[in-house]
Amino acid sequence: MKTPGMKIWPFLLLLAGQAAAQPAPPSPSPARLIPPFHDRGTVTLRNATSQPLNQVFLWSHGMPPEGEDRLAGAALPPGGTRALELGMGHCNNELRVRFADGAEFHTAPVALCFARELVLEAGPPPAARVIPR
Helix, strand or coil: CCCHHHHHHHHHHHHHHHHHHCCCCCCCCCCCCCCCCEECCEEEEEEECCCCEEEEEEEECCCCCCCCCCCCCCCECCCCEEEEECCEECCEEEEEEEECCCCEEECCCEECCCEEEEEEECCCCCEEEEEEC
């Protein structure tokens, strides 16, 4: 005597085999740009601290950190501004600066896609404030 479950068994095996044959989706790698990403244009960095900035690093959150010094060796004096080309990437960015006295400041992710200006303010601790377009 056959049970109703016996007729379904070959069908379940077929489905299980098809599922096993499907390749696993690739896991996201932090080294790749994963949408949504945008041409972020430029943002003006304003040094509102009392210390010159010797180095500025800015990168998309989740990407390999830092990259090149955005000041290219030319210090940004107190009160000074510098246009930073952001290029393609995510809206959330991280910023790390090194002051002339050797102190460093690293921000939590900052949304820059719609920012006109990024103001680095004196502390303690220093802060980064975004001024929208």
